[in-house]
Amino acid sequence: xxxxxxxxxxxxxxxxxxxxxxxxxxxxxxxxxxxxxxxxxxxxxxxxxxxxxxxxxxxxxxxxxxxxxxxxxxxxxxxxxxxxxxxxxxxxxxxxxxxxxxxxxxxxxxxxxxxxxxxxxxxxxxxxxxxxxxxxxxxxxxxxxxxxxxxxxxxxxxxxxxxxxxxxxxxxxxxxxxxxxxxxxxxxxxxxxxxxxxxxxxxxxxxxxxxxxxxxxxxxxxxxxxxxxxxxxxxxxxxxxxxxxxxxxxxxxxxxxxxxxxxxxxxxxxxxxxxxxxxxxxxxxxxxxxxxxxxxxxxxxxxxxxxxxxxxxxxxxxxxxxxxxxxxxxxxxxxxxxxxxxxxxxxxxxxxxxxxxxxxxxxxxxxxxxxxxxxxxxxxxxxxxxxxxxxxxxxxxxxxxxxxxxxxxxxxxxxxxxxxxxxxxxxxxxxxxxxxxxxxxxxxxxxxxx
Amino acid sequence: xxxxxxxxxxxxxxxxxxxxxxxxxxxxxxxxxxxxxxxxxxxxxxxxxxxxxxxxxxxxxxxxxxxxxxxxxxxxxxxxxxxxxxxxxxxxxxxxxxxxxxxxxxxxxxxxxxxxxxxxxxxxxxxxxxxxxxxxxxxxxxxxxxxxxxxxxxxxxxxxxxxxxxxxxxxxxxxxxxxxxxxxxxxxxxxxxxxxxxxxxxxxxxxxxxxxxxxxxxxxxxxxxxxxxxxxxxxxxxxxxxxxxxxxxxxxxxxxxxxxxxxxxxxxxxxxxxxxxxxxxxxxxxxxxxxxxxxxxxxxxxxxxxxxxxxxx
Numbered sequence: 001x002x003x004x005x006x007x008x009x010x011x012x013x014x015x016x017x018x019x020x021x022x023x024x025x026x027x028x029x030x031x032x033x034x035x036x037x038x039x040x041x042x043x044x045x046x047x048x049x050x051x052x053x054x055x056x057x058x059x060x061x062x063x064x065x066x067x068x069x070x071x072x073x074x075x076x077x078x079x080x081x082x083x084x085x086x087x088x089x090x091x092x093x094x095x096x097x098x099x100x101x102x103x104x105x106x107x108x109x110x111x112x113x114x115x116x117x118x119x120x121x122x123x124x125x126x127x128x129x130x131x132x133x134x135x136x137x138x139x140x141x142x143x144x145x146x147x148x149x150x151x152x153x154x155x156x157x158x159x160x161x162x163x164x165x166x167x168x169x170x171x172x173x174x175x176x177x178x179x180x181x182x183x184x185x186x187x188x189x190x191x192x193x194x195x196x197x198x199x200x201x202x203x204x205x206x207x208x209x210x211x212x213x214x215x216x217x218x219x220x221x222x223x224x225x226x227x228x229x230x231x232x233x234x235x236x237x238x239x240x241x242x243x244x245x246x247x248x249x250x251x252x253x254x255x256x257x258x259x260x261x262x263x264x265x266x267x268x269x270x271x272x273x274x275x276x277x278x279x280x281x282x283x284x285x286x287x288x289x290x291x292x293x294x295x296x297x298x299x300x301x302x303x304x305x306x307x308x309x310x311x312x313x314x315x316x317x318x319x320x321x322x323x324x325x326x327x328x329x330x331x332x333x334x335x336x337x338x339x340x341x342x343x344x345x346x347x348x349x350x351x352x353x354x355x356x357x358x359x360x361x362x363x364x365x366x367x368x369x370x371x372x373x374x375x376x377x378x379x380x381x382x383x384x385x386x387x388x389x390x391x392x393x394x395x396x397x398x399x400x401x402x403x404x405x406x407x408x409x410x411x412x413x414x415x416x417x418x419x420x421x422x423x424x425x426x427x428x429x430x431x432x433x434x435x436x437x438x439x440x441x442x443x444x445x446x447x448x449x450x
Numbered sequence: 451x452x453x454x455x456x457x458x459x460x461x462x463x464x465x466x467x468x469x470x471x472x473x474x475x476x477x478x479x480x481x482x483x484x485x486x487x488x489x490x491x492x493x494x495x496x497x498x499x500x501x502x503x504x505x506x507x508x509x510x511x512x513x514x515x516x517x518x519x520x521x522x523x524x525x526x527x528x529x530x531x532x533x534x535x536x537x538x539x540x541x542x543x544x545x546x547x548x549x550x551x552x553x554x555x556x557x558x559x560x561x562x563x564x565x566x567x568x569x570x571x572x573x574x575x576x577x578x579x580x581x582x583x584x585x586x587x588x589x590x591x592x593x594x595x596x597x598x599x600x601x602x603x604x605x606x607x608x609x610x611x612x613x614x615x616x617x618x619x620x621x622x623x624x625x626x627x628x629x630x631x632x633x634x635x636x637x638x639x640x641x642x643x644x645x646x647x648x649x650x651x652x653x654x655x656x657x658x659x660x661x662x663x664x665x666x667x668x669x670x671x672x673x674x675x676x677x678x679x680x681x682x683x684x685x686x687x688x689x690x691x692x693x694x695x696x697x698x699x700x701x702x703x704x705x706x707x708x709x710x711x712x713x714x715x716x717x718x719x720x721x722x723x724x725x726x727x728x729x730x731x732x733x734x735x736x737x738x739x740x741x742x743x744x745x746x747x748x749x750x751x752x753x754x755x756x757x758x759x760x761x762x763x
Contacts, residue, residue: 060719085723087718100622
């Protein structure tokens with residue numbers, strides 16, 4: 001009895017295997033298409049039947065856009081790109097690399113993970129064509145983020161920008177204010193607003209269990225603007241001279257206190273700790289408060305019916321720099337393509353993914369809603385159909401930009417998602433002295449992190 | 451009065467004490483209440499999967515009964531080649547992969563474990579107890595510890611210095627490469643459970659068969675297998691649910707292609723990078739639980755039925 005049952009099951013299994021085989025039979029390669037090649041650029045060898053896997057944390061419809069954007073490349077070269085998305089990417093990549101099943105390319109969203117993968121000895125440095133592209137199209141700080149120990153490994157993919165200030169063009173026009181281009185101008189104008197009885201700056205750091213995070217961005221913006229990328233990166237790494245209690249960070253904290261902790265500009269400071277970050281932006285269109293430092297995603301929290309445009313109810317300007325030695329400071333995030341072999345097909349895909357042609361087709365695949373920016377300076381500004389994206393991309397792709405990663409995301413979780421949040425909440429809620437706040441955060445730094 | 455009762459002949463335990471306890475009206479009501487409460491989330495999931503995204507975010511799932519406004523959109527989005535799900539050919543290839551992975555990964559360990567359990571229980575050989583305890587002890591090893599070394603074995607083999615002990619098996623990213631880990635991880639528990647069951651079969655049966663001239667294989671095939679059906683079926687359910695619901699082993703050993711990935715690897719990603727298509731999770735989750743439900747209901751009678759009852763007087 002059991003044998004006949006087993007036989008049946010085995011039969012079912014074989015049948016399903018056969019069925020799967022028909023499902024995954026590769027589509028016949030149609031041949032090089034001239035129209036597709038025009039969008040891809042020159043210099044690629046045709047390699048029919050090759051598949052290159054790109055492992056990524058991007059999933060769902062967003063991943064479809066990657067496949068759409070790379071369709072021309074496949075039509076032109078015959079190399080199929082398997083965009084393999086997993087929401088378990090961060091955990092899976094080290095397992096696959098350790099287990100000997102490393103992907104051809106990985107789209108890594110954290111510089112720390114690049115260094116970790118390079119340390120395994122399995123990641124390969126970027127080929128010369130990619131090095132040429134990075135030198136030609138990206139600012140030096142982007143190249144440094146993709147480098148480990150002085151060798152360049154990973155070219156950037158997309159980027160996002162946090163260094164924005166929200167304001168209302170209608171309110172600015174009504175009172176004759178202008179968009180400031182220097183830090184000093186910004187505060188001269190804020191003084192004018194204060195003198196006119198207006199609240200110059202909106203603020204809210206309430207975010208449930210994550211209360212405090214918007215204020216970490218304020219400090220990060222000031223640290224990079226005053227002290228530059230080296231101190232900023234030392235600060236993330238908790239190196240001596242860039243502890244929270246050391247001079248550059250204390251100075252930056254005092255600057256933040258003179259800005260967002262200044263009752264002249266924000267009204268009652270302690271309400272910042274109790275206002276949610278979403279509510280902070282609601283005063284912008286009506287002029288309830290005039291400016292808010294926050295990334296572009298906050299547009300979703302604007303009151304219904306608000307027009308987001310350079311002449312509408314809400315728009316952004318770039319948060320100006322402070323120290324002229326730090327050129328175009330921008331804070332944000334990005335992802336990088338890291339290769340695990342130097343097969344001809346992998347190199348060709350890796351090269352394509354570092355070109356402006358790739359960025360342009362990926363931006364087009366995003367459609368009118370936008371949401372995908374590149375720091376590649378070879379991308380024409382007109383490619384962006386979303387004006388907010390175009391504005392952000394202008395600063396990200398500036399060849400002199402000083403780009404830094406969000407520090408609280410890069411610090412150990414005990415600090416970046418813990419002591420810094422609670423310390424800053426205490427700072428704004430109770431006006432705790434800067435030195436006390438800094439000392440408390442330093443004391444919480446996990447000793448094993450160095 | 452009470453003294454009198456106590457002095458009566460010692461009372462034997464009520465043979466059906468359990469049945470009486472669970473058969474009472476109060477117990478029935480309690481069981482029904484628990485069952486209903488435990489089913490409500492599933493019912494909510496089921497009804498939600500037929501609602502439009504805007505309705506789901508506006509009102510609770512029970513509103514479907516008040517204002518029926520059904521849609522199959524969530525189902526067509528996951529089965530068709532929609533751009534919404536991010537899966538070019540829909541989830542059907544992955545459903546088939548799940549079957550191709552699960553069915554052999556259930557048959558292999560059950561077959562091996564039944565034979566091993568009989569052998570360890572009824573074939574006395576030197577060290578058989580040690581082998582059994584060794585296998586039993588293997589259950590202590592957490593599979594998370596074994597994942598990466600096993601993957602290394604598949605891709606690179608085992609070497610000491612330049613001496614190759616095991617050559618690279620090259621089965622990672624193939625179906626064999628996931629059947630083998632599932633079988634390995636299932637065997638200790640399967641052998642242990644089946645050994646306990648098979649060793650409790652009456653010795654008289656085996657001896658009678660032996661006297662009649664039956665070989666070990668005959669005894670196994672004619673007596674042990676038919677009598678072990680409840681235990682085998684019970685373990686089949688466990689193993690099927692474990693493999694079908696598995697994500698960790700599949701993530702580690704499959705290659706991330708449409709040709710091999712099981713459904714679970716794709717499910718979590720359906721909602722999208724920013725979770726904007728969470729409504730697809732309702733329909734896909736229901737598709738996933740459908741199969742284990744069918745397996746459970748078709749085999750569940752073995753949980754309660756004792757085949758042995760009546761076979762030995």
